[in-house]
Amino acid sequence: MYPISNQELYEWCKVPVNELLDHPKRRIPLRLVEDSAEMGMLMAREFADDIRLANAEGRPFRAIVPCGPKAWYEPFVKIINEESIELTNLTVFHMDECLDWEGKLLSRKDPYNFRSFMETHFYGGVRPELAVPHKQRYFPVPSAIETIKSRIAEAPIDLTLGGWGQDGHLAYNQARRHPYSSITVEQLRNSEIRVQDNNLDTIIALAQRTYGGAYQFVPPMSITLGMRECLSAKKIRIYSDTGAWKQTALRVALFSGETAEYPMTLLQSHPDALLTATLETAAHPIAEHPEWEINGVQV
Numbered sequence: 001m002y003p004i005s006n007q008e009l010y011e012w013c014k015v016p017v018n019e020l021l022d023h024p025k026r027r028i029p030l031r032l033v034e035d036s037a038e039m040g041m042l043m044a045r046e047f048a049d050d051i052r053l054a055n056a057e058g059r060p061f062r063a064i065v066p067c068g069p070k071a072w073y074e075p076f077v078k079i080i081n082e083e084s085i086e087l088t089n090l091t092v093f094h095m096d097e098c099l100d101w102e103g104k105l106l107s108r109k110d111p112y113n114f115r116s117f118m119e120t121h122f123y124g125g126v127r128p129e130l131a132v133p134h135k136q137r138y139f140p141v142p143s144a145i146e147t148i149k150s151r152i153a154e155a156p157i158d159l160t161l162g163g164w165g166q167d168g169h170l171a172y173n174q175a176r177r178h179p180y181s182s183i184t185v186e187q188l189r190n191s192e193i194r195v196q197d198n199n200l201d202t203i204i205a206l207a208q209r210t211y212g213g214a215y216q217f218v219p220p221m222s223i224t225l226g227m228r229e230c231l232s233a234k235k236i237r238i239y240s241d242t243g244a245w246k247q248t249a250l251r252v253a254l255f256s257g258e259t260a261e262y263p264m265t266l267l268q269s270h271p272d273a274l275l276t277a278t279l280e281t282a283a284h285p286i287a288e289h290p291e292w293e294i295n296g297v298q299v
């Protein structure tokens with residue numbers, strides 16, 4: 001594994017946000033948007049346009065779709081309904097799902113039940129005659145691992161849409177922090193749909209966002225599509241509007257070599273991957289405080 005030194009990390013974090021787009025050492029395409037509303041609209045518009053084009057060309061469209069970022073569902077449903085875009089040729093592979101400590105599905109009303117969220121906000125408001133047929137909706141559940149693996153493998157995926165986590169996780173492909181079992185970048189790249197424990201930092205990040213810090217209520221396990229499935233798409237579009245928790249991961253994704261410590265660095269070797277961040281997510285406290293002297297870096 002390529003280990004990131006604090007010096008390197010500091011150099012990446014101190015780049016002012018207005019220098020990111022033209023930075024000569026940036027390793028992956030980046031787009032900046034003003035705020036969450038602009039990002040949600042863009043995400044919705046591009047996905048809807050891709051589906052419309054596939055419909056016009058008589059092609060099926062197969063997408064890996066995330067639960068989060070949250071800003072795009074409302075504009076997406078509005079575009080589909082107002083422009084009468086048929087979703088009947090769309091196949092959706094949902095990216096991940098949260099599980100309880102035994103690897104079981106959560107209550108339908110748990111705020112971390114991604115399926116419930118998607119059924120309400122993604123499928124819910126679409127006019128019935130335009131809807132994605134139920135047999136083309138694949139929710140990741142432990143009992144369907146082999147089915148989903150083979151459905152994904154049987155034809156190309158057109159688009160992976162997603163966000164990223166505080167450790168640069170894509171779907172729930174987190175940094176592997178197991179004390180006895182490490183993985184190489186190649187193992188991460190070839191990882192497939194699986195059930196796993198979530199990392200403690202993921203649990204704390206989610207507790208801060210949702211539960212006022214009550215990590216006790218955050219689901220400790222997940223099922224996720226692997227990097228192999230996510231990276232297999234012809235096109236990958238990853239977005240974030242969630243600010244502070246994602247700022248360092250973005251800097252690593254832009255400037256680091258591939259490392260299993262930040263899974264989204266593997267997007268660099270994809271021929272058509274694009275990151276989109278709000279200005280807040282692209283900013284960094286270290287860039288805003290060049291006067292700070294940090295132990296282990298300058299002293």
Ligand SMILES: N[C@@H]1[C@@H](O)[C@H](O)[C@@H](COP(=O)(O)O)O[C@@H]1O
Nearest residue numbers: 066068069162163164165171242
């Ligand atoms: N495991 C999920 C990802 O699948 C999702 O893409 C990401 C981004 O969502 P948000 O931008 O709302 O944090 O959240 C979680 O980490």
